[in-house]
Amino acid sequence: MENAEVAIDALSICLNINGWEMMISLGFLAAAIVRVSNELGRGNAKGAKFAILVTVATSFLLGVLLFLVFLFLRGKIANLFTENLEVVHDVSDLSPLLACSILLNSIQPVLSGVALGAGWQSIVAYINIACYYLVGIPVGVVLGYVFGMQVKGVWIGMLFGTFIQTIILVVITYRTDWDKQVVLARNRVNRWYEQSLVSS
Known part of the structure; x- marks a missing residue:
């Protein structure tokens, strides 16, 4: 990187802010896992769909609010971390990417939580690997x-990977037959219960 020290300082400030926002999204991820799995486990497909709608919409609205805040504050945020004007300028330059990251990170983790709550752990793992290692990193390197x-290029590449992952998860979630997922969840619970009876 040219002027690597300033670039890394600016990037670390942006990643710190992004990490703070991710704590909120991870809370919604955990909520989505618990609500979706509970609703599927008790045979309530409508409840699962409602839980998905509420968690995604709430997290997305919060993401839009933070997107606007960080888009308009730009370099002022960097003043909380440093007095170096070069770093402040670079953070201001990276702020649109930070804002986009915050917006995407308000949706993608929640949709991952929905998928995990529905028992699609392996699907989510394959989507993560494909989107980051086959799409995000190569685009970022180029x-x-x-x-x-x-x-900026590396960050745009990773954002592109996250965007592709979000689109895939939206499509999967939208096209899912949640009544069928209730049956599958019930079968998994019954199979686990039978195995626990045999082992005891």
Whole structure:
């Protein structure tokens, strides 16, 4: 990276802020896992759909609010972390990417939580691997080093991977037959119960 010290300082400030926001999203992820799995376990497909709608909408609205805050504050945020004007300028330059990351991170973890609550752990793992390692990192490397976009290019690549992952999870969630998922959940619980009886 050109001027690597400033670039890494600016990136670490942005990643710190992004990490703070992720704590909120991870709370919604946990809520989605618990609510969806509970509703499926008790045979309530409508309840599962309602839980999905509420958690995704709430997290998304919070993400939009934070998106606007960080988009309009731009360099002012960096003043909380540093007095170096170069770093402040770079953070201001990266703020649109930070805002987009915050918006995507308000949806993607919740949808991952929905998928985990429905028992699709392996599907989520494959989607993660494909989106980050086959899409995000290669695009980031090409933009960052081949096209000379530096930190911005790497970040755009990772954002692109997250965007693809979000689209895939939205499609899967939307096209799912939740009544069928109730039956599958019941079968899993019955199978687990039978195994526990045999082992005891």
